[in-house]
């Protein structure tokens with residue numbers, strides 16, 4: 001199956017009332033792990049690459065691997081997404097390569113660190129939408145600023161400094177025409193999200209619900225949504241790792257989000273932990289081994305297990321065969337003739 005429009009994937013998820021995990025990749029084993037899980041659970045899936053991942057894999061290696069995944073898995077809808085594009089040029093280069101979706105993170109300036117103004121964000125995001133839609137490519141924007149730093153990208157902080165304002169979210173969706181909207185509700189990137197189990201004081205689910213009430217048809221995106229389970233931390237530490245105790249976003253909170261318009265859930269840290277734990281275990285238990293396959297195979301299996309769990313928890317499992325992929329050229333026509341709306345439905349306060 002060719003790569004699928006993320007807009008189609010998310011529209012279908014909205015119809016079915018489920019969420020779709022967006023898993024970050026840097027290499028072949030991670031892509032294979034995601035596809036193993038997608039086949040096992042019959043899930044549509046979003047695979048995403050950060051700027052750092054694209055640089056690490058010299059761009060073309062990674063993209064060709066995704067094409068291989070699509071060819072080897074004709075029954076699985078796969079969208080390929082640029083995670084946290086920092087500029088128009090970054091998004092354009094992903095589109096030229098063949099990505100079917102891009103995130104323009106205009107909440108930060110091009111340095112990927114400094115929060116931008118609302119007007120700057122609207123301007124750069126709208127420019128990406130104007131370039132992407134005629135090419136059938138989906139655009140995710142971000143309003144509000146997430147916490148933490150990952151791959152050198154992020155404003156730092158706890159994620160509570162720039163929580164999304166629902167009125168701004170409405171204005172942003174209206175003025176940019178984005179297909180999906182990442183919002184800041186107190187989540188952070190990286191492993192160290194919360195120093196205790198998060199409750200209503202750190203995770204602003206009420207803000208998410210308020211935004212969904214105002215924008216009932218807009219696909220919302222939760223970033224930094226690894227659950228950072230203690231079992232995965234324990235395996236890393238049992239075999240010589242030194243992770244400090246940390247808490248991620250509880251699955252129940254993500255499921256509450258999915259009941260309130262969240263259609264894309266970004267997960268990276270959980271997979272990194274699973275891979276690292278599996279490799280450390282091989283190194284600790286069989287230090288005589290030196291064939292990379294001896295530790296990459298268990299690492300791939302450990303990641304596939306976590307991804308399959310998330311696919312089941314997010315509800316995407318079983319939905320791979322629900323629909324036929326629409327060719328990207330048809331998606332482009334849909335944007336042009338208005339069958340794919342870019343104006344949000346806005347409900348009164």
Ligand SMILES: [Zn+2]
Nearest residue numbers: 189223224266
């Ligand atoms: Zn993110």
